[in-house]
Amino acid sequence: EAARLEKCLERVAALEAAGPAYATAALSAGMARLEADVPPFDKRLDALRKDLAKTKDLTAFASNPQLGSYTRGVDILTSLFDDADETVALKAAEAYVRRMYSAHDIFELTVGKNAAGVLEASWWYKYRSDDTSKAPLRFGKLALFDDAASAVAGLSATIERYGDELRAGLAAHADWQADPEDETPVNTIHLLLKTPENELQDKDLISTLESALAGVQNAVEAASLRSVSFIATDAPYYPRYFTFVNPTCVDVGAAPGPFREDPLRRGMRPTFYHLLELGAVERNFVTMPLPTVNRDLRVYVGDDRVGRAKNPKFAAQSVFVRRLTHSRDFFEGGAERLLDKALDAMDMALLDARVKATASGRVYVNVIQPVAFDDATALDEAFQRTMGAYLARHAARLLAARVDEIEVKFALKTDTGVVQIRGVATSAEGPWLATRTFVETVDAVTGVSLTYCDVDGSNCVVDPYPAADAVSKKRATARRIGTTYAYDFVGLLATAQLQAWRDREAEVEKFGGAPVVVPAMKDIVVAKELLLDPAAEHGVSTDGSRPVGTNDVGMVGFSCVFRTPEYPEGREVVIVANDVTYQSGSFGVAEDDFFAKTTRFAAARGVPRVYLSSNSGARIGLVEALKPLVGIKWVGDDPGKGLEYLYVTPEDLASLPEGSVDVKPKNAAGHHELEAIIGSDDQVPDGIGVENLRGSGMIAGVTSRAYEETFTLSYVSGRSVGIGAYLNRLGQRVIQMKRG
Numbered sequence: 001e002a003a004r005l006e007k008c009l010e011r012v013a014a015l016e017a018a019g020p021a022y023a024t025a026a027l028s029a030g031m032a033r034l035e036a037d038v039p040p041f042d043k044r045l046d047a048l049r050k051d052l053a054k055t056k057d058l059t060a061f062a063s064n065p066q067l068g069s070y071t072r073g074v075d076i077l078t079s080l081f082d083d084a085d086e087t088v089a090l091k092a093a094e095a096y097v098r099r100m101y102s103a104h105d106i107f108e109l110t111v112g113k114n115a116a117g118v119l120e121a122s123w124w125y126k127y128r129s130d131d132t133s134k135a136p137l138r139f140g141k142l143a144l145f146d147d148a149a150s151a152v153a154g155l156s157a158t159i160e161r162y163g164d165e166l167r168a169g170l171a172a173h174a175d176w177q178a179d180p181e182d183e184t185p186v187n188t189i190h191l192l193l194k195t196p197e198n199e200l201q202d203k204d205l206i207s208t209l210e211s212a213l214a215g216v217q218n219a220v221e222a223a224s225l226r227s228v229s230f231i232a233t234d235a236p237y238y239p240r241y242f243t244f245v246n247p248t249c250v251d252v253g254a255a256p257g258p259f260r261e262d263p264l265r266r267g268m269r270p271t272f273y274h275l276l277e278l279g280a281v282e283r284n285f286v287t288m289p290l291p292t293v294n295r296d297l298r299v300y301v302g303d304d305r306v307g308r309a310k311n312p313k314f315a316a317q318s319v320f321v322r323r324l325t326h327s328r329d330f331f332e333g334g335a336e337r338l339l340d341k342a343l344d345a346m347d348m349a350l351l352d353a354r355v356k357a358t359a360s361g362r363v364y365v366n367v368i369q370p371v372a373f374d375d376a377t378a379l380d381e382a383f384q385r386t387m388g389a390y391l392a393r394h395a396a397r398l399l400a401a402r403v404d405e406i407e408v409k410f411a412l413k414t415d416t417g418v419v420q421i422r423g424v425a426t427s428a429e430g431p432w433l434a435t436r437t438f439v440e441t442v443d444a445v446t447g448v449s450l451t452y453c454d455v456d457g458s459n460c461v462v463d464p465y466p467a468a469d470a471v472s473k474k475r476a477t478a479r480r481i482g483t484t485y486a487y488d489f490v491g492l493l494a495t496a497q498l499q500a501w502r503d504r505e506a507e508v509e510k511f512g513g514a515p516v517v518v519p520a521m522k523d524i525v526v527a528k529e530l531l532l533d534p535a536a537e538h539g540v541s542t543d544g545s546r547p548v549g550t551n552d553v554g555m556v557g558f559s560c561v562f563r564t565p566e567y568p569e570g571r572e573v574v575i576v577a578n579d580v581t582y583q584s585g586s587f588g589v590a591e592d593d594f595f596a597k598t599t600r601f602a603a604a605r606g607v608p609r610v611y612l613s614s615n616s617g618a619r620i621g622l623v624e625a626l627k628p629l630v631g632i633k634w635v636g637d638d639p640g641k642g643l644e645y646l647y648v649t650p651e652d653l654a655s656l657p658e659g660s661v662d663v664k665p666k667n668a669a670g671h672h673e674l675e676a677i678i679g680s681d682d683q684v685p686d687g688i689g690v691e692n693l694r695g696s697g698m699i700a701g702v703t704s705r706a707y708e709e710t711f712t713l714s715y716v717s718g719r720s721v722g723i724g725a726y727l728n729r730l731g732q733r734v735i736q737m738k739r740g
Contacts, residue, residue, distance in 0.1 A: 038293070041076075041236030048076055049083065052091045062098035063369060065326045068296045074099050074269070075295060079235045081119055081144060082194055093121045097142060100271050101125055102326065103368045103411070105132055107176055118144050122165060124173060127447040132417045135444045137177045139166050139187045147195040148205060151230070152212040155191075159219040162189055166223055184445050185226045185246050190270060192231040197240075205232065206242055206261045213244055214258040221256060228259055229270040238295065243270055249446075264289075268298065274447050275366050276322040285318060290349050294341070297323035299349050301359065316473055317359040321345045324366050330408070331371075335386050336393075338365055339406065343394070346401045358476040361403040370411040370418055379412055380437035380455045383423035387435050388521035391425060392499035395492055398433065402479060404472070406433065422452060430471060430548025432491025435521060471549040474581040481584075483614040483718030483737075486556050486577040487548050494525035497564060504565035519563050530557035530574070530598055538604055539597035554582035554615075555591040557598040574602035577612035580718060585615035587723050592695030596702045608711040611731060617722025618692045626661070626677060633671065647671035696723040703730040 038044075055061045068074055077099075080092035094111045101123070109123040121142040126135040143158055145151035166187065174180060197205055209230055213220060220228070226249050232240040243266070244259035264282060265273045267289070273279065276298060281287060285302030292299050300320045307315030321342045327334045342363045349355055373379040387406070391398065404427040411418040420440040425433040438452035453460040471487075478485040484492070498521055505516040528542035536543075542559050556579050561570040576598040578585035587595075602609035629652040635641040648656070653663060653672050663672035700723065706712050712731040720728060728734045 044073055045076055045079060045235075048073070048092075049080060049085075049088055052080070052088050052095065053085070055091065058091060058094050059098060062095045063102055063326055065328075067095075067099060068324075068326065073295065075238050078192060078231060078233050078239050081192060089119055093119055093142060097121050097123055097140070100269055101140070103271070103275055103366070104128060105135075105417075107137075107173070120144065124169060124176065127442070127444065128411060128418045128420075129442050129444055130414060130417050130419045134178050136179070136182055136184065136186050137170070137173065139169060140189070141165070142190045142192065144192045144194055147193055148197050148200065148208060148232075151191055151193055152208065155212050156216045156219065158191070159189075159216050159223060163219060163223040178444070183224060185221075185224045185249055186445060187224050188227050188229065188270065189223075189225060190229045190231060192233065194233055196234045197232050198234065202240070202242075202266070205230075205240075209242065210244065210258065210261060217258060220259065225259075227270065241265070241267055241269060243273070272298070272324070275324055275368075276364065277366075277448070278322070279448060281320055285320075287320070288354065290319075290352055290354070292345055292348075294323070294345070296325065297321065297341070297345055299345050301349065301352070301355050316476060317356045318362050319346060319349045319355055319359050320362050320364065321349065322364040322366075324368055326368050328369050328371075330367055330410075331382050331386055335390055335408075339363065339390060339394075343397060343401055343403070346403065350401065358479045359402060360405075360472060360476065361401050362405040362407075363403060364407045364409070366409045367411070370413045372413050376412060376419065376421055376437070376439050376455045379410060379421055380423075383408070383437055384435055384521060387423060387425050388495075388498055389502060391433055391435075391495045391521075392497075392502060395495040395499070399484070399492065403433070404428070404475065420449060422449075427475065427488060427491070428471065430487045431527075432488035433495075434491060474549055474579075477581040478614075478718075481580055481614070481718055483580055485581065486579045486612065489575070489577065489612055490525060490527045490558060490560065493560075493562075494521065497524045497562060501565055516565070519568070524563050525560055526570075527558045527560040527575075530559055530576075530601065532594060532597070538601040540594070540601050551579060551582065553590045553594055554579045554585050554588070555594045555598075557594065559601075572605065572607040574598060574605070574607055574609045575612060576609065578615040578724065580614045583619060585724075586617060586619035587615065587692060587696060587699075588619040589691050589695050591619075592692070592699050595699045599699070599702050599706050603706045603709040606710055608713065609706055611712070611714045611727060613714050613716045613720040613724055613728055614718030615720055615722075615724035617724055618696050620692075626656070629656075630674070631671065633669070633673075645671075646674045648674065696726075699723070700726060700730060703727050707732055 051061070061067065074096070077092045077096040081089055081096075083089040083092065090111050094109065097109060097111075098106065104125045105128055107124045107126070109121065111119070111121040114120050123140050125138050125140060126132055127138075129135045141162055145154060170177065170180070200208070213228060226246050228244045230242045230244075232242070234240055242261050245262050245265075246259055247254045247257045250262075262273070264278055264287060278287075278298075278300075281300065281302060284305055286305055286308055287300040287302040290299040290301055298321075300322070302318050302320060303312065304316040304318075323338070323342060323345075325334075325338055327338065330338065342365065346361050346363065350359070350361075371379065373382065387408075406425040408423045410421045410423065412421050420442055422438045422440055423435070424438065425435045427433055437455050439455060439457075440449040441451045441453070442448070443450050451460045471485075475485040475488070498518070501516070501518045501524065505518055508514070508516050529545065530540045530542060531544045531546065532539060533541040533543060535541075540557065555576065557574065557576040560573050560575060562573055563570040576595055578591075599609055629648050631647045631649070633644045633647055635644045648661070648663065648671075650666060650670065650672065653661070660678055661674060662676040662678065663674055666672055703712065707730060711733075713733045713735070714728040714731045715735045715737070716728060717737050
């Protein structure tokens with residue numbers, strides 16, 4: 001029966017290929033299949049109990065990647081805190097704390113029973129940084145209560161005892177402190193409710209706990225608490241997490257006040273918010289969590305805050321897949337496994353009805369265990385190789401999932417601590433998923449990265465999650481039309497060539513040939529943008545440069561050198577592409593001129609010319625300057641009866657260039673009825689129709705001649721009509737995207 005159910009769920013999940021109408025059903029079936037793979041709670045709890053009973057090294061146990069698997073589970077440790085076997089209970093508490101704070105430096109950890117015979121744990125720790133001596137010392141504590149009522153009743157005594165332990169510990173550990181005078185709230189406490197509070201809804205439990213915290217506000221502030229977390233065990237389900245945050249730590253300059261529950265942190269382990277860098281995301285995006293089965297992975301859909309305030313319907317949207325990993329094999333095959341799981345989650349998220357068809361995908365992986373390299377440059381080289389190979393193998397899937405950014409955060413071991421390194425593959429600057437590596441400067445108090453500098457320190461950025469910019473909006477526009485943004489093609493071609501090199505390398509190795517030296521990703525396709533240049537022989541050259549997305553013509557071009565396995569020295573190819581985000585990729589006079597000059601440039605050099613086609617044909621121009629001046633006279637002044645005529649007033653007519661319109665003499669209503677709109681050179685430099693058609697004839701002739709002189713190829717990635725379709729025909733060789 002189980003096998004039959006699995007088969008049915010598999011068939012329903014496959015309906016995603018049938019179209020968006022089945023997305024909700026496919027998503028539900030996919031989630032059900034994942035949940036069905038999780039073993040029963042009792043079986044998992046018993047396995048975890050046995051593992052704890054026999055383990056000798058809890059530090060190694062807590063950092064084991066298998067602890068986060070479906071067969072074990074970090075959250076299940078909370079159900080063992082009051083186990084009948086006291087040794088198991090103490091080990092469970094220690095393993096839980098070490099796991100939660102595995103990305104921190106724990107200086108001291110004590111687990112035992114208090115005077116009342118109840119298990120508790122306390123620890124002194126710091127955020128990891130490049131110089132541990134400068135980071136503030138923090139105090140954490142785990143205390144257990146039977147239920148919410150006992151937690152409320154005992155909260156005052158618990159916080160007071162916490163404060164006493166804090167002050168005594170600071171006096172005893174003065175040598176661990178960076179600045180004994182610093183009173184910034186940096187400490188935390190975790191309060192676990194052993195009895196499931198099933199009868200209390202989240203909002204009711206939150207209200208009860210917020211009121212209790214408000215009643216001990218003075219003691220909470222005196223203890224320099226940054227956050228207070230409540231964990232409500234809910235076996236056989238996962239525990240419920242609620243984190244209440246100090247208002248002074250949320251908004252800079254905020255006045256002290258009652259701690260409030262943070263909805264974004266709800267349902268996740270207390271350290272996740274920091275480790276997943278959700279604060280950086282929340283700064284520019286209004287986020288909403290999406291369902292996921294993996295407890296070390298979170299998925300959010302976020303709307304750009306600025307765009308949402310203006311018009312929620314058209315706000316740029318991103319899907320954030322963020323996960324932690326304790327694996328140590330990222331550079332030895334682990335990247336494939338980790339990123340594939342992230343893409344699985346992305347695929348599921350894209351089926352959610354709340355996700356727009358143009359949403360941008362962003363993947364973040366935090367590798368908790370420190371990595372060992374000689375320096376940041378060596379790590380950068382390893383990341384470039386690993387990520388480049390992954391992009392080459394999975395370009396089609398990444399493109400289908402609309403992934404525009406992949407981040408992997410590493411902790412690089414040094415003599416004084418660890419340096420935070422961020423490897424990024426991003427399309428934010430234009431090229432598709434271009435790889436870069438940053439060395440981070442981290443705020444010692446918040447643990448948040450302040451700046452991100454290139455490995456050589458030559459370039460730094462401040463905000464890794466900027467609000468939707470011009471490039472991301474253009475990319476979303478191209479996706480809405482059903483094609484790819486013109487500037488992304490160079491990166492996609494580079495990843496395809498890298499895969500060709502990998503295939504050749506494997507083939508040569510199979511037959512025992514000499515090892516193949518695979519070029520670096522940045523050297524496989526070297527592209528320079530072609531820009532209009534009146535001084536150049538053919539009117540275009542690669543001498544200039546401009547930021548991606550700033551083109552004011554709906555056509556872009558590149559002169560590329562492709563290093564292929566067949567010709568490692570590199571061959572030149574000229575690419576010309578419609579920018580479908582500029583006036584729908586239509587052909588105007590400026591576009592015709594650029595297309596013709598780029599084609600002549602390729603033909604004169606005797607190199608292939610590739611046309612990336614996605615357009616709406618010849619442009620029908622509008623006299624934009626006239627539009628606000630045109631009035632409408634309705635029949636009987638009733639729009640429901642239809643249009644009588646269009647007109648301009650005598651004053652507006654006098655302001656227009658002579659000959660730009662044909663009008664009738666002023667009528668009784670004081671209107672000049674319009675008979676024809678002609679325009680003038682300063683109003684419509686590209687013309688409003690005839691000029692564009694003349695240009696269409698010109699580029700048709702140029703293409704036909706280029707076919708005789710050099711190799712021409714068209715790749716149709718979206719709609720291509722009118723002159724766009726005719727150019728493909730004249731180029732003879734055409735690749736048509738199946739769903740373009």
